[in-house]
Amino acid sequence: MSAREAILGRIRNARNGKDRHEQAAGATEAIAAHLARHPRGPAPAMPGDLPARFRERALKLSSDVLETADRKEVPTLLARYLNERKLPLAGVCWPSLIGLPWSSAGLDMQSRPARDSDLVGVTGAFCAIAETGTLMLLSGAETPATTSLLPETHVAVIDPRRIVATMEDAWDLLRQECRQPPRAVNFVSGPSRTADIEQTVTLGAHGPYRVLLILAPAR
Amino acid sequence: MQNNAIDFKRQVTVKLADIKLQGALSRLQSRFVEGRSAVISEIADLPETRNAAAAIRDRVLNDLEHWLLQFEQQATARGAIVHWAETDEDVNRIVAGIARQHGVRTAAKSKSMVSEECELNDALEQAGVEVMETDLGEYILQLAHEAPSHIVAPVVHKNKEEVADLFAEKHQLPRKTGIAELCREAREILRPAFLNADMGISGANFLVAETGSALIVTNEGNGRLVTTLPRVHVAITGIEKVVPTLEDVSTLVRLLPRSATGQSITNYVSVLTGTRGDADHDGPEHFHIVLLDNGRSKLLGSDMQEMLRCIRCGACMNHCPVYQNIGGHAYGWVYPGPMGSILTPLLSGLEKSPDLPNASTFCGACAAVCPVKIPLPDLLRKLREQQMERGMKSRQETFMLKAWAWLALRPNLYALATRIAVRVMRLLGGKERLLHRLPGAHGWSDGRDFPAPAGRTFRELYRQGGRK
Known part of the structure; x- marks a missing residue:
């Protein structure tokens, strides 16, 4: 008997005596019904301005937040941010963002997945979550996961209209717009950190040291 | 272990x-x-949220067979391979087999308590695979050849001076003193391990039956690295970790980091489903999920089943x-x-x-x-x-408990005995009102003095004070 059969057999026998027949008959339907309904648990009410809430929560998680009404201003904002911190004015971005006027802001931006040596990675976001100040990133050919992971600075350009209240709302959006979850859904909430040594929080563990969120409406 | x-x-x-x-x-x-x-107070309705979380875990545990099958079916449909392990040794054999199958020489590992159950690192080393722990705490423990002392903060028992000494000795670099510098040094040492690893090994905080996904919460980003860069990813977890839907897992994620480290959310919550797509630039080509029983299934249907709700916070x-x-x-x-x-x-x-x-x-x-x-x-x-x-109790403890039970079943005698006992103890306590020794119960008085009772029993005081 395989380990699979043995384990499943023990689980089945554990239910012996309790409603075994009833259960066997109804189990598949009960599971299908729960999956079809996918009911929500209690979630915090989030009245008011979702972008304001998102911004407040993101700042609490040590992300930096900038805003502009004009997406074409994003390169200028980023160049100023990098200059203020004496960071290199070069990086990689998702293909969908290469059309922004990077070079006129003095930035050397390349449209390709990040490598170890890249210091700035610019991504979009599938959506963002106001409850916790979190980005939701989907992996894919046009949205490589390494861009938000390997560089020391991660910059995410977010359409404020794509800020939802909760993680449950984010899953609903995913169900509406994608057939199935991609290989990786990454929820990102600020720069990577560790508190393993003396429970003292240190930013920049294995992922980015800083996360800059730029709220800029897509056209 | x-x-x-x-x-x-x-x-x-x-x-x-x-x-x-x-x-x-x-x-x-x-x-x-x-x-x-x-x-924790950020959760608007904490009692209801905890009820919901317990109900989510119970829903799965009450029909674990069918939820596991649902998970396996979805995960397999997305290209993952699901393995079943009866014991810790089975996990080690399965993972070593996966390493052999894919010609793996080096593995980068994210924190997994189930892998600690199995002592997987030793087994892989014996199979000729070099394993690098990449969670900072686990990396420190690997260098020091020690076991974790906390399931979330594994190296809580060490201070920064000890880590500084350890790094200076093992890395052969000038000794650092600041915590940030120590973290930076570990980052630089470990980065090549991520980039060069053939296989990434992680745990899974939850398995989502709806989508066949493994969910991992991390702060350092090492969990993302080991599941993104290497060409093989192995996730090892217990059979009880299944959760029905993405909504259900959202409820649990609302509670887990807040309960664990006091964070509203961990830096990274990664939901991993299947293998890399044809056009993808990253992600593993092979995704193996190992489900460990190791005694869990025998708790189902017993009066201990509730323990399997645990989300390891x-x-x-x-x-x-x-x-x-x-x-x-x-x-x-x-x-x-x-x-x-x-x-x-x-x-x-x-x-x-x-x-x-x-x-x-x-x-x-x-x-x-x-x-x-x-x-x-x-x-x-x-x-x-x-x-x-x-x-399994000592003769003395068994006798004491039986004697107490005999007495407790006779209320009048119990009242008399306790009235005498508290008065005697009050006398023995003297002016200090402290007992230095308790005959027959020295465990209570070896390390400190036992406070002497007030001299009258609760029932006496209650009767005297009148019922309010």
């Missing part, structure tokens, strides 16, 4: 006298206990006055604190860990903070009952 819980009492004495450890434990207590209390140990004083190593196996005092006897034998069910004051703090409402003190009491029933 070998179970050394039999050595509990001796270890307690050692740990209580360890001044360095006591300092570390008070740090953990202030950060995690206060941290939780600061953010560590809140019970952070709030436990016993853990706060002795740390994790004294418990002798992978899981310390109240959850460990139940899991260790259940998974690796009550006879090998007779002191653990008794390592509790029954203060109830663990149950009060448990996000999935596991009645931990009740389960500990049930284990104590089993010890009585199986004749």
